[in-house]
Amino acid sequence: xxxxxxxxxxxxxxxxxxxxxxAQEGRKLVQQLGEELNxxxxxxxxxxxDGYGMRVRLxxxxxxxxxxxxxxxxxx
Amino acid sequence: MTKKILCxxxxxxxxxGIKLIRNALDKNGYDTTxxxxxxxxxxxxxxxxxxxxxxxxxxxxxxxxxxxxxxRFNDLLDAAGVREKSKIVVGGKPITPELAAELGFDxxxxxxxxxxxxxxxxxGKEINFAQNGIQREKGxxxxxxxxxxxxxxxxxxxxxxxxKLIKYANxxxxxxxxxxxxxxxxxxxxxxxxxxxxxxKYAELCDRVIVDANENKLYPKGVRYLGDNELIELKRFLNxxxxxxxxxxxxxxxxxxxxxxxGSGCPTMDIxxxxxxxxxxxxxxxxxxxSWEARYEGLIDGYLTHENDGTxxxxxxxxxxxxxxxxxxxxxxxxxxxxxxxxxxLLAGMAGAxxxxxxxxxxxxxxxxxxxxxxxxxxxxxxxxxxxNMPFDIPGNDELSGVPAWKSLAGQLINVMVGIKLGAKPxxxxxxxxxxxxxxxxxMNKNYVDFNSAKIKxxxxxxxxxxxxxxxIAFMTQxxxxxxxxxxxxxxxxxAATLGVDAITIASTDxxxxxxxxxxxxxxxxxxxxSDAFKFVGNSKFQTTPECDFYTEDLISKIKDVLTAVNEKxxxxxxxxxxxxxxxxxxxxxxxxxxxxxxxx
Numbered sequence: 001x002x003x004x005x006x007x008x009x010x011x012x013x014x015x016x017x018x019x020x021x022x023a024q025e026g027r028k029l030v031q032q033l034g035e036e037l038n039x040x041x042x043x044x045x046x047x048x049x050d051g052y053g054m055r056v057r058l059x060x061x062x063x064x065x066x067x068x069x070x071x072x073x074x075x076x
Numbered sequence: 077m078t079k080k081i082l083c084x085x086x087x088x089x090x091x092x093g094i095k096l097i098r099n100a101l102d103k104n105g106y107d108t109t110x111x112x113x114x115x116x117x118x119x120x121x122x123x124x125x126x127x128x129x130x131x132x133x134x135x136x137x138x139x140x141x142x143x144x145x146x147x148r149f150n151d152l153l154d155a156a157g158v159r160e161k162s163k164i165v166v167g168g169k170p171i172t173p174e175l176a177a178e179l180g181f182d183x184x185x186x187x188x189x190x191x192x193x194x195x196x197x198x199x200g201k202e203i204n205f206a207q208n209g210i211q212r213e214k215g216x217x218x219x220x221x222x223x224x225x226x227x228x229x230x231x232x233x234x235x236x237x238x239x240k241l242i243k244y245a246n247x248x249x250x251x252x253x254x255x256x257x258x259x260x261x262x263x264x265x266x267x268x269x270x271x272x273x274x275x276x277k278y279a280e281l282c283d284r285v286i287v288d289a290n291e292n293k294l295y296p297k298g299v300r301y302l303g304d305n306e307l308i309e310l311k312r313f314l315n316x317x318x319x320x321x322x323x324x325x326x327x328x329x330x331x332x333x334x335x336x337x338x339g340s341g342c343p344t345m346d347i348x349x350x351x352x353x354x355x356x357x358x359x360x361x362x363x364x365x366x367s368w369e370a371r372y373e374g375l376i377d378g379y380l381t382h383e384n385d386g387t388x389x390x391x392x393x394x395x396x397x398x399x400x401x402x403x404x405x406x407x408x409x410x411x412x413x414x415x416x417x418x419x420x421x422l423l424a425g426m427a428g429a430x431x432x433x434x435x436x437x438x439x440x441x442x443x444x445x446x447x448x449x450x451x452x453x454x455x456x457x458x459x460x461x462x463x464x465n466m467p468f469d470i471p472g473n474d475e476l477s478g479v480p481a482w483k484s485l486a487g488q489l490i491n492v493m494v495g496i497k498l499g500a501k502p503x504x505x506x507x508x509x510x511x512x513x514x515x516x517x518x519x520m521n522k523n524y525v526d527f528n529s530a531k532i533k534x535x536x537x538x539x540x541x542x543x544x545x546x547x548x549i550a551f552m553t554q555x556x557x558x559x560x561x562x563x564x565x566x567x568x569x570x571x572a573a574t575l576g577v578d579a580i581t582i583a584s585t586d587x588x589x590x591x592x593x594x595x596x597x598x599x600x601x602x603x604x605x606x607s608d609a610f611k612f613v614g615n616s617k618f619q620t621t622p623e624c625d626f627y628t629e630d631l632i633s634k635i636k637d638v639l640t641a642v643n644e645k646x647x648x649x650x651x652x653x654x655x656x657x658x659x660x661x662x663x664x665x666x667x668x669x670x671x672x673x674x675x676x677x
Binding site: 009010011013015043045046048055057059061063064065066067068069072073 | 298300309341342352381383555556557586589591593596598
């Protein structure tokens, strides 16, 4: 059976709020989150630390233009 | 015999949907009874057994525990013998046909079902509203315009400027014009040997990078040929998948057509994005090519994919995109600057594109093309656009480099007049943006409505010509934050709709994120936002402040001053080189690509 991750057309976005003491800690948590979710490095599209934590918009590109898209293949 | 229907809001509060359905059923002559909301299930069952209802329509809006609740309700109806005499139909936001069937209902209607669909079902004329494929007519941006100049003083100035420009271009030529002629012969030539000879002739007029790619398959970094398998897979994907329940963005017929950019680099990715966007109601797309394409003499042939920003505008790529889109979807090809402007228009026309993008002023500013070169190429490009009956839009993105709005609009108007004189159909494209000049001078400090509205009003007071704010609307007001970006787009879209413009180009909610390609969910985000904005404003208008009138008059006056100064010069290239349509202080300077390449005929 095809992996669901391969069925993502292009990118997986994660929007969440990370409780942290400062933006630097927030960014570290983003990297940790990527590892914990087995997604590797996550791109931080948007971050805003507000004193309590950090609102983030994160992105993992599954396919970039020019890649071979598994969702396009018949057997996937 | 008239069918009897019991309408049941099985909900503590919400009964709007079932009321709408009841009204429609009444109008169709059915005998309906509507119960009050917030009755217990037992009380409802008592009503249901009292009479012989043909249908019991149950409406449930809230989603929490809905399956359990409906299952219990169905059991109660069953126990009371109601199911033997009545068909039980359930509807509501959380309902899917699958859930309805699973719970034992005769039919289910969900969030996307329509009142008409329910009425058709009751009437025994069940219609499959879940249609496959886009079903709409192709929109036209230019058909209702006379292209007459209301402001004759400005019209006369433009006429003089355009005449001088056309005269300037008519006695000159460039390699780009020659290449376009050869390329046309190559495309129509069936004899392989003759094609080879023509290709060699074409190569003689190209830069080495392009020759290497076309003759030796040595492509620029990040470019590769799209293999046969990939094309077959794409075709299969497009055959196997179709838009279900296609959405419409416009809330009424006078609201603008909505365009999006395509330019991921990969035509396959562009096409699948486009197909999804078509389903969500997008009316057209603009192919954005890589910026390096504008710097080389000549274009690369074939089905090509590119790992970086911008999709290569080969004949094959444009044709593939055109043929993959729904026939009702408009396709625009960018040719507003660069060393291949005439050829790009030719390819667009021959590949069946609907529109083109040309601005021989903006294209000559900033990192653009030499003004003399683009003057000659641009006139030829407009002639080709006219020949292929492709209206061309005139992007005013010079404002983003700091050029004041009146200079950008003056430049656009020059293109309009040239277009008219050459038999083409130009489209004005003022920016709805927070450009650097506006930031510095504060025209939008109080609101974003007055100055953007003033641009439209000023242009309308000058010429009867289609207007398509771009590009995209809300430029420089959007951040990487998704909701903020969607909101900024939707507010500007709402303003555009209330101003009655013909089309808009909208960004995706990740447009401001510059470190990666646009993704499809971000495209859907902004489409949804605009759709809601159109619904919100409907046929109402924004109320501008008196400052809008001041800005309008000021723009008209300054446009006239700019055009007067341009007209005093011998020709348009001289005016651009003198900085009359954007100078170094503004942040613009004459383009350098193709300098000293214009030849006298």
